Amino acid sequence: MTTHSGGTPALSTRHLSKSFGSLVVARDIELNLPVGARYALIGPNGAGKTTLINLMTGMQTPNAGQILLGGEDITALEPQHRVRRGLARTFQINTLFAGLNPLEAVTLAVAERRGFAGKFWQNIADEKDAIEEAYEILVKLRLGDVCYQTTRELPYGRQRLLEIALALATKPKVLLLDEPAAGVPQDESGDIFEVVAGLSDDLTLLFIEHDMHVVFRFASHIIVMVGGAVFTEGSPAEIAADPGVREVYLGKRHHG
Amino acid sequence: MAQPTTTVTPQSYLLARGRWHPLEIVFWLATLLPFVLFPNYLSLASQIAITALFALSLDLILGYAGIVSLGHAAFFGIGAYSAGLFSKYVWGEPFSGLLVAAALAGLLGYGTSFIISRFRHLPLIMITLGLGLLAHEVANSAHWLTGGSDGLQGVRTQPIFGVFRFDLYGQTAYAYSLGVLFIVFLCARRLINSPFGLALRGIRENWNRMPAIGADSRAHIRKAYTIAAIIAGICGALLTQTTNSASLESISFQRSADVLVMLVLGGAGRLYGGLVGAAIFMIARDQFSGIAPQFWYFWIGVLLVAVVMFLPNGILGGLAKITARWRRP
Numbered sequence: 001m002t003t004h005s006g007g008t009p010a011l012s013t014r015h016l017s018k019s020f021g022s023l024v025v026a027r028d029i030e031l032n033l034p035v036g037a038r039y040a041l042i043g044p045n046g047a048g049k050t051t052l053i054n055l056m057t058g059m060q061t062p063n064a065g066q067i068l069l070g071g072e073d074i075t076a077l078e079p080q081h082r083v084r085r086g087l088a089r090t091f092q093i094n095t096l097f098a099g100l101n102p103l104e105a106v107t108l109a110v111a112e113r114r115g116f117a118g119k120f121w122q123n124i125a126d127e128k129d130a131i132e133e134a135y136e137i138l139v140k141l142r143l144g145d146v147c148y149q150t151t152r153e154l155p156y157g158r159q160r161l162l163e164i165a166l167a168l169a170t171k172p173k174v175l176l177l178d179e180p181a182a183g184v185p186q187d188e189s190g191d192i193f194e195v196v197a198g199l200s201d202d203l204t205l206l207f208i209e210h211d212m213h214v215v216f217r218f219a220s221h222i223i224v225m226v227g228g229a230v231f232t233e234g235s236p237a238e239i240a241a242d243p244g245v246r247e248v249y250l251g252k253r254h255h256g
Numbered sequence: 257m258a259q260p261t262t263t264v265t266p267q268s269y270l271l272a273r274g275r276w277h278p279l280e281i282v283f284w285l286a287t288l289l290p291f292v293l294f295p296n297y298l299s300l301a302s303q304i305a306i307t308a309l310f311a312l313s314l315d316l317i318l319g320y321a322g323i324v325s326l327g328h329a330a331f332f333g334i335g336a337y338s339a340g341l342f343s344k345y346v347w348g349e350p351f352s353g354l355l356v357a358a359a360l361a362g363l364l365g366y367g368t369s370f371i372i373s374r375f376r377h378l379p380l381i382m383i384t385l386g387l388g389l390l391a392h393e394v395a396n397s398a399h400w401l402t403g404g405s406d407g408l409q410g411v412r413t414q415p416i417f418g419v420f421r422f423d424l425y426g427q428t429a430y431a432y433s434l435g436v437l438f439i440v441f442l443c444a445r446r447l448i449n450s451p452f453g454l455a456l457r458g459i460r461e462n463w464n465r466m467p468a469i470g471a472d473s474r475a476h477i478r479k480a481y482t483i484a485a486i487i488a489g490i491c492g493a494l495l496t497q498t499t500n501s502a503s504l505e506s507i508s509f510q511r512s513a514d515v516l517v518m519l520v521l522g523g524a525g526r527l528y529g530g531l532v533g534a535a536i537f538m539i540a541r542d543q544f545s546g547i548a549p550q551f552w553y554f555w556i557g558v559l560l561v562a563v564v565m566f567l568p569n570g571i572l573g574g575l576a577k578i579t580a581r582w583r584r585p
Binding site for chain 2: 057058084088097103116122135166169
């Protein structure tokens with residue numbers, strides 16, 4: 001259980017398990033993310049980190065266990081309904097609308113949240129508030145100057161930021177970031193995490209990241225996964241001092 | 257794409273995207289030329305207008321939402337037969353016939369959309385193909401109602417507004433078809449520039465991302481499919497009313513395949529792609545079949561392969577690329 005102060009966790013899992021035949025990808029995972037937390041999820045490749053995000057967001061179905069969002073059981077909900085309740089994610093591999101520009105893409109996400117994306121008898125340009133909201137999100141994520149450029153023509157680092165912008169447009173309470181700086185040169189990955197660190201304090205964050213400098217700099221709490229199970233969790237100082245974690249990371253040399 | 261400048265606000269940018277391009281006005285004025293230049297070809301022009309609208313309806317689901325259908329003629333056929341039967345047994349007034357056809361096709365479209373929206377890729381193509389064949393066989397076997405392979409006889413369409421008779425030269429037919437095409441096109445254009453149109457493009461661009469932004473893609477697809485079915489039904493009704501007959505050809509696999517070819521030729525996902533594709537296809541058929549009636553599909557095959565190889569986004573997509581390169585020094 002968490003060391004943070006009381007209150008219902010923003011997101012928690014109970015005995016969450018998933019396996020493909022004999023391959024166990026999630027083993028009895030119990031987690032609690034307090035409201036406003038900045039959690040890092042680390043572990044060697046194949047530890048089941050992305051699978052955990054997929055289970056939490058409903059993109060994969062668990063064999064057993066529950067997922068609670070703000071204390072409510074969302075295990076049976078489809079992904080889009082979890083998003084509407086405030087659980088958003090980004091993807092490790094860009095999952096963007098390549099042929100739309102950032103303004104259109106984020107406006108679409110805002111439209112879906114505000115519930116007018118099904119309206120077919122009015123011009124999108126008449127939705128002034130939604131468009132302005134989308135533009136503000138883009139500016140906040142340093143995408144304002146490229147918001148009319150087709151997504152597939154954007155530099156890779158900008159595309160990573162658009163991943164986050166799309167998730168933010170859903171106004172999440174909990175945001176799960178799957179390697180937000182994956183594939184970005186090391187000197188630029190700091191920029192992406194600066195943006196992440198600048199997000200609202202009310203937002204509960206869980207991010208997967210391999211770069212330990214980044215993890216120790218931005219996380220308030222670290223969860224270590226190995227072989228589909230939670231190996232240990234604790235504050236950055238506790239994790240840094242944990243000999244078991246050192247062995248996982250340095251001894252076995254699984255680090256990706 | 258537009259250049260980002262400091263004067264362009266996001267809203268004015270989106271507004272500008274929905275504005276009429278001068279070329280569009282030229283295009284629609286050009287559709288009036290057959291009245292003057294080709295008065296002997298107005299029946300063909302009418303068929304082109306109907307087929308263009310049919311291609312537009314397929315574009316709404318294929319070009320915008322990425323749903324490939326090989327059975328779209330089912331809705332065309334429903335529209336064709338229901339308009340024919342309505343005029344034969346109830347009332348020959350053309351606009352009410354259009355409405356009845358649109359309603360029945362829309363109803364069938366809405367019903368099947370619950371199946372369609374659950375599948376993607378090859379299974380989806382096979383299901384649409386199956387539904388199309390099914391519709392054809394139903395029309396074929398219901399000889400007592402549809403006339404089967406003899407076609408539906410005895411359709412009498414009254415003059416439009418009670419004044420304009422359908423003449424032998426096809427003048428009224430073309431004016432009627434073109435008018436309906438234009439009105440439905442305006443609606444489709446409005447839809448494309450709406451939030452829903454943006455959502456459809458989202459589905460086409462990335463199906464997997466849609467749930468992650470809270471979108472219910474299946475609901476969007478059901479709606480788009482129903483709208484496309486309604487328009488296809490109107491097309492079928494137009495054909496029946498302007499020819500005073502309905503045949504099995506209107507509900508055949510051939511028609512489903514042809515309209516797909518037209519859309520790919522013209523360029524899917526652009527409002528004018530289907531219109532241009534239909535015009536090229538129909539004129540080519542008219543010309544080539546004059547030369548060698550049995551082999552005209554040979555030339556369509558050549559054209560199709562060439563376009564797909566060299567202009568993957570169709571003829572309009574190719575033109576757009578060329579003009580974009582031309583503008584960029």
